[in-house]
Amino acid sequence: DTGVSQDPRHKITKRGQNVTFRCDPISEHNRLYWYRQTLGQGPEFLTYFQNEAQLEKSRLLSDRFSAERPKGSFSTLEIQRTEQGDSAMYLCASSLAYYEQYFGPGTRLTVT
Amino acid sequence: ILNVEQSPQSLHVQEGDSTNFTCSFPSSNFYALHWYRWETAKSPEALFVMTLNGDEKKKGRISATLNTKEGYSYLYIKGSQPEDSATYLCASQEDSSYKLIFGSGTRLLVRP
Numbered sequence: 539d540t541g542v543s544q545d546p547r548h549k550i551t552k553r554g555q556n557v558t559f560r561c562d563p564i565s566e567h568n569r570l571y572w573y574r575q576t577l578g579q580g581p582e583f584l585t586y587f588q589n590e591a592q593l594e595k596s597r598l599l600s601d602r603f604s605a606e607r608p609k610g611s612f613s614t615l616e617i618q619r620t621e622q623g624d625s626a627m628y629l630c631a632s633s634l635a636y637y638e639q640y641f642g643p644g645t646r647l648t649v650t
Numbered sequence: 651i652l653n654v655e656q657s658p659q660s661l662h663v664q665e666g667d668s669t670n671f672t673c674s675f676p677s678s679n680f681y682a683l684h685w686y687r688w689e690t691a692k693s694p695e696a697l698f699v700m701t702l703n704g705d706e707k708k709k710g711r712i713s714a715t716l717n718t719k720e721g722y723s724y725l726y727i728k729g730s731q732p733e734d735s736a737t738y739l740c741a742s743q744e745d746s747s748y749k750l751i752f753g754s755g756t757r758l759l760v761r762p
Contacts, residue, residue, distance in 0.1 A: 541693060542693065569748065571748070571749070571750075573750075573752075578754065579754055580654070580656075580739055580741070580752030580753050580754045580755055581694075581739070581741075581750075581752045582752070583749035583750065583751070586748050586749060593748075594748070594749065596749075629694070633748075638696065638699055639684075639696070639750060640693075640696065641686070641693045641694040641695075641696075642693055643691070643692060643693045644693070
């Protein structure tokens, strides 16, 4: 049973560096989502893809954040010039049906 | 209610106790209510997706109810076991939107 996978699981970086995370969705799922969870809060929506098209972006996704999904398969989330406030768990989810989303284990980012 | 709210924030129970949590969500433009269980270092696991007022769903010792008119859902765990220890998240989904709006979760610890 191949679920949603994310890489890396943990990332420690210095403030000002760029980081990139990868998400591999369940193979037949055409929808892919990114969420961010900070301590004590629930996950917050960042962005959504249907196939390779990015259809919705949250206002949380500043200009330093960019997400891509080339060829409608895996997705990458890049954060440029990281700040301490970017420290969080970054979760990826995928779905086939309109409402059932399956999550990966997340990438925990620590910005020092 | 403008946000998704969960209570209590945390709960410590003894093995064998039954317990329940509450999720409150905006009742306008409602489409679906999701419950997830999230164990440390694992992916959030989907428990239930409910869409209809009065829906009741059950999975083993866990069950959930939904009231869309007043905007709340209850999650029940009968005879809690240590392996039930996790954070339980609920998320609301509005009509015509793919994104999930999460509450902050209820952290359950079941003592043996």
